[in-house]
Amino acid sequence: MHLDAKLPAGPLDAKWARHRAALRLVSPANKRKYHVIVVGSGLAGASAAASLAELGYQVSCFCFQDSPRRAHSIAAQGGINAAKNYQNDGDSAERLFTDTIKGGDFRSREANVYRLSEVSVNIIDQCVAQGVPFAREYGGMLANRSFGGAQVSRTFYARGQTGQQLLIGAYQALERQIGLGAVKMYERHEMLDLVVVDGKARGIVVRDLITGEMSSHAGDAVVLGTGGYGNVFYLSTNAKGSNVTAAFRAYKRGAGFANPCFTQIHPTCIPVSGDYQSKLTLMSESLRNDGRVWVPLKQGDTRAPGDIPEAERDYYLERKYPSYGNLAPRDISSRAAKEACDDGRGVGPGGRGVYLDFAAAIARLGEDTIRERYGNLFDMYAQITGENPYKVPMRIYPAVHYTMGGLWVDYNLMSNLPGLHVIGEANFSDHGANRLGASALMQGLADGYFVLPYTIGDYLASNKLAPVDTSHDAFRVAEAEAKAATDRFLAINGTRTVDSFHRELGQLMWEKCGMARDRAGLEEALRRIPELRAEFWSNLKVLGTSDSLNQSLEKAGRVADYMEFAELMCRDALEREESCGGHFRTEYQTADGEALRDDAHFAHVAVWGYEGPDAPPTRHREELEFEFIKLATRSYK
Amino acid sequence: MSDMKLTLKVWRQAGPSAPGAFKSYPASANEHMSFLEMLDVVNEDLQEQGEEPIAFDHDCREGICGSCSLVINGSPHGPKGGVTTCQLHMRSFKNGDEIVIEPWRAKSFPVLRDLVVDRSPLDRIIAAGGFISVPTGAPPDGNAIPVAKEDSDRAMDAAACIGCGACVAACPNASAMLFTSAKVVHLSLMPQGQPERNRRVLAMVNAMDEEGFGGCTNYGECQAACPKEISVENIALMNREFLRATLHDRDGAPRVAGTM
Numbered sequence: 001m002h003l004d005a006k007l008p009a010g011p012l013d014a015k016w017a018r019h020r021a022a023l024r025l026v027s028p029a030n031k032r033k034y035h036v037i038v039v040g041s042g043l044a045g046a047s048a049a050a051s052l053a054e055l056g057y058q059v060s061c062f063c064f065q066d067s068p069r070r071a072h073s074i075a076a077q078g079g080i081n082a083a084k085n086y087q088n089d090g091d092s093a094e095r096l097f098t099d100t101i102k103g104g105d106f107r108s109r110e111a112n113v114y115r116l117s118e119v120s121v122n123i124i125d126q127c128v129a130q131g132v133p134f135a136r137e138y139g140g141m142l143a144n145r146s147f148g149g150a151q152v153s154r155t156f157y158a159r160g161q162t163g164q165q166l167l168i169g170a171y172q173a174l175e176r177q178i179g180l181g182a183v184k185m186y187e188r189h190e191m192l193d194l195v196v197v198d199g200k201a202r203g204i205v206v207r208d209l210i211t212g213e214m215s216s217h218a219g220d221a222v223v224l225g226t227g228g229y230g231n232v233f234y235l236s237t238n239a240k241g242s243n244v245t246a247a248f249r250a251y252k253r254g255a256g257f258a259n260p261c262f263t264q265i266h267p268t269c270i271p272v273s274g275d276y277q278s279k280l281t282l283m284s285e286s287l288r289n290d291g292r293v294w295v296p297l298k299q300g301d302t303r304a305p306g307d308i309p310e311a312e313r314d315y316y317l318e319r320k321y322p323s324y325g326n327l328a329p330r331d332i333s334s335r336a337a338k339e340a341c342d343d344g345r346g347v348g349p350g351g352r353g354v355y356l357d358f359a360a361a362i363a364r365l366g367e368d369t370i371r372e373r374y375g376n377l378f379d380m381y382a383q384i385t386g387e388n389p390y391k392v393p394m395r396i397y398p399a400v401h402y403t404m405g406g407l408w409v410d411y412n413l414m415s416n417l418p419g420l421h422v423i424g425e426a427n428f429s430d431h432g433a434n435r436l437g438a439s440a441l442m443q444g445l446a447d448g449y450f451v452l453p454y455t456i457g458d459y460l461a462s463n464k465l466a467p468v469d470t471s472h473d474a475f476r477v478a479e480a481e482a483k484a485a486t487d488r489f490l491a492i493n494g495t496r497t498v499d500s501f502h503r504e505l506g507q508l509m510w511e512k513c514g515m516a517r518d519r520a521g522l523e524e525a526l527r528r529i530p531e532l533r534a535e536f537w538s539n540l541k542v543l544g545t546s547d548s549l550n551q552s553l554e555k556a557g558r559v560a561d562y563m564e565f566a567e568l569m570c571r572d573a574l575e576r577e578e579s580c581g582g583h584f585r586t587e588y589q590t591a592d593g594e595a596l597r598d599d600a601h602f603a604h605v606a607v608w609g610y611e612g613p614d615a616p617p618t619r620h621r622e623e624l625e626f627e628f629i630k631l632a633t634r635s636y637k
Numbered sequence: 638m639s640d641m642k643l644t645l646k647v648w649r650q651a652g653p654s655a656p657g658a659f660k661s662y663p664a665s666a667n668e669h670m671s672f673l674e675m676l677d678v679v680n681e682d683l684q685e686q687g688e689e690p691i692a693f694d695h696d697c698r699e700g701i702c703g704s705c706s707l708v709i710n711g712s713p714h715g716p717k718g719g720v721t722t723c724q725l726h727m728r729s730f731k732n733g734d735e736i737v738i739e740p741w742r743a744k745s746f747p748v749l750r751d752l753v754v755d756r757s758p759l760d761r762i763i764a765a766g767g768f769i770s771v772p773t774g775a776p777p778d779g780n781a782i783p784v785a786k787e788d789s790d791r792a793m794d795a796a797a798c799i800g801c802g803a804c805v806a807a808c809p810n811a812s813a814m815l816f817t818s819a820k821v822v823h824l825s826l827m828p829q830g831q832p833e834r835n836r837r838v839l840a841m842v843n844a845m846d847e848e849g850f851g852g853c854t855n856y857g858e859c860q861a862a863c864p865k866e867i868s869v870e871n872i873a874l875m876n877r878e879f880l881r882a883t884l885h886d887r888d889g890a891p892r893v894a895g896t897m
């Protein structure tokens with residue numbers, strides 16, 4: 001596998017400007033001759049599709065929901081970072097860069113992260129111009145809040161619905177292009193394969209989820225903005241439909257998969273209540289601005305929280321990380337919660353919970369201020385738990401939330417497969433081993449509005465692309481394979497439902513490849529996953545037909561991919577013999593239980609290449625070089 | 638944790654042109670389950686018995702994507718105000734209840750299967766004008782134009798719409814006025830939305846009519862059904878916007894001094 005990250009040389013703050021100036025352009029008149037396929041209509045996909053169409057490219061955009069506005073990005077709550085320094089608290093692109101590299105535990109590329117920090121400011125301007133109703137101060141200026149892993153206030157927000165408002169902004173821009181005929185939108189279509197012709201990505205195969213019809217779409221470049229794979233764990237904060245299918249099938253066609261084991265477990269989610277549980281609900285990290293995390297000092301203390309006096313509480317984040325306190329980064333906060341619960345000091349059913357307490361903030365600021373800041377989150381909490389968080393502390397526990405791993409891309413956001421571009425959560429690019437809060441929205445929109453529209457032009461202008469249409473053999477073959485795979489699910493006729501398999505896989509992954517991992521557990525998972533997969537293929541029960549809306553059939557395809565992908569994740573976790581960010585190997589920790597990185601052997605991106613169904617995948621590396629920031633042990637103490 | 642036994646009467650329809658009918662199913666639940674989790678359990682049972690599961694739209698399951706769309710005992714999103722179906726919990730029901738579950742019913746939202754309907758007309762209303770025409774590029778600094786907090790808060794109240802279509806399903810006229818007005822009002826309150834204010838409302842209202850949605854005769858059912866409690870005041874504001882735009886539109890100059 002050839003991995004050339006194409007990182008520009010030169011001073012950090014000049015890299016992107018110089019690179020951009022050197023990119024080749026497609027003339028305005030020629031743009032309409034190119035057809036770009038964008039899969040995904042989340043922040044990344046919608047912003048890219050709209051921006052490319054505005055430039056004059058012909059664009060087709062696909063999503064599996066019934067409307068592009070329903071992409072998973074809609075659920076982001078807390079906010080989006082930008083180094084505007086509106087608060088005059090010393091923020092800058094350099095500082096955001098440093099925070100992000102350090103937050104990612106030194107496993108991301110300097111050049112990418114600096115670019116992200118630089119363009120972050122443009123995103124806010126663009127969104128304001130679109131009419132996004134960001135929170136404002138009385139003087140009419142934009143308001144900010146703080147998020148984990150930062151000591152400045154750089155997070156912009158729209159109540160607790162920031163993702164919704166940003167996505168609606170991008171969706172409106174996309175709908176405008178749809179109305180103008182510049183984007184053809186395919187809702188309720190699921191990508192089932194990537195089509196590669198002469199070594200270049202030239203199209204996709206999709207299934208119409210209403211009629212079941214398979215169809216092929218050819219283009220000059222393919223862009224995947226298909227989101228993350230947190231649902232490999234079954235329970236996560238992701239939307240139910242979020243999947244790895246598009247990315248995984250691209251991997252099977254030759255795209256490298258980078259750092260699949262880097263998953264983020266978010267510290268503040270509503271704990272599991274029973275085995276019917278279908279998903280987990282995030283309580284935004286922004287709550288940690290005003291909420292204090294604690295558990296009882298004593299083990300097995302079953303008193304009601306109000307009956308536990310101050311002196312018998314352990315505000316463990318404030319105790320262990322005094323300079324960041326409740327705003328310690330996610331990986332650290334999650335692990336600390338797990339430790340407290342493992343120590344028998346957890347609260348709520350099964351002892352799997354910690355308190356997030358607003359009493360002090362309510363006493364200081366008044367209930368109205370807290371309601372204004374977090375009202376919808378408090379309502380959501382009350383809905384789900386039947387408890388009133390204005391009166392009793394919330395109970396929270398970590399849950400799978402985000403995946404830093406993804407398809408490998410170079411500085412131009414192109415995978416090792418020419419023509420295949422990957423943006424947003426689906427790529428691996430900017431967050432290293434741990435993502436800071438409010439940085440996913442920033443990255444998705446940076447990719448879609450301000451990076452890809454330039455770099456894709458360079459690809460199109462630099463390559464002579466032979467005309468290809470869907471009558472090409474590669475399309476016929478891929479379409480037939482997709483059809484056969486779909487029919488195969490229906491023919492098994494076993495006894496177990498898709499969900500029951502998905503649950504079992506998820507439980508296994510949570511136990512063996514979740515918040516803490518070790519060699520024995522990962523090896524066990526690597527034995528058990530193939531067994532479960534074999535049972536899946538021999539005992540799955542999917543009813544109905546393939547020529548109609550069949551939600552179990554859709555799920556079967558996604559779970560089949562998770563069954564293979566889970567193995568790749570465990571393999572990656574096993575081979576990475578160090579702890580960094582969200583990847584915590586219990587064998588590699590410091591005396592006081594912090595992650596122990598091994599920069600000498602693992603300061604690289606692990607990129608996995610598919611070698612066919614009967615051979616193990618191969619592990620390649622992209623070495624990470626730190627020219628501008630010194631590798632250091634992360635400390636939030 | 639109290640267990641309850643329920644009887645569901647669910648609309649089953651094999652496809653857009655197939656006839657549909659209610660079918661009864663027993664269900665059991667506990668108070669901590671969400672309504673959709675209760676249906677998940679029913680679906681697992683159905684499949685085990687060899688019957689195809691009930692199809693329904695859902696994705697985020699936290700009340701923000703606008704996918705879920707069930708009429709429960711005659712009310713879109715069920716009996717509890719201010720929540721979506723996915724946020725409705727079984728503690729709102731009691732042992733022995735019969736629960737009738739139907740899809741959104743509106744001429745503009747044809748049923749695709751069981752409880753799944755086609756809501757694409759809502760997207761087309763947005764495509765007609767529900768945006769600010771600002772291509773990606775280099776707009777002014779985000780703080781260049783101050784926005785009064787009151788305006789941005791009110792805009793946010795309207796922009797909180799999740800596009801689920803419950804307002805249409807609740808309205809005896811199957812009108813999309815609440816949905817359309819929420820977008821018109823959101824954008825008309827922002828300074829950035831001013832240049833296109835007139836053409837926007839005209840285009841969106843026109844698209845709404847073309848999609849076959851009914852008119853508004855002030856039943857107010859839409860607001861009652863809206864999981865985000867979008868106010869019918871938006872409809873009044875949109876009517877004013879529409880009037881204003883119509884007057885402007887006659888020759889491009891404002892006719893009525895002092896309107897807004």
Ligand SMILES: Cc1cc2nc3c(=O)[nH]c(=O)nc-3n(C[C@H](O)[C@H](O)[C@H](O)COP(=O)(O)OP(=O)(O)OC[C@H]3O[C@@H](n4cnc5c(N)ncnc54)[C@H](O)[C@@H]3O)c2cc1C
Pocket residue numbers: 039040041042043044045062063064065068071072073074075076077078079080162163189190191192225226227228237238239242243245246282284401402423424425426437438439440441442444
């Ligand atoms: C509850 C929650 C809260 C969050 N809060 C924040 C926050 O406050 N700040 C922050 O920065 N980040 C937050 N995040 C993370 C952030 O929301 C996501 O990482 C980001 O929105 C992902 O955007 P995306 O465009 O890459 O993908 P998505 O929004 O997931 O979009 C994926 C798109 O791809 C389509 N798709 C996927 N597979 C296929 C297929 N096979 N065929 C066709 N289409 C397909 C989908 O239909 C969808 O349109 C949060 C995440 C969660 C879960």
Ligand code: FES
Pocket residue numbers: 694695696697698699700701702703704705721722723724
């Ligand atoms: S499933 Fe998203 S709003 Fe109900």
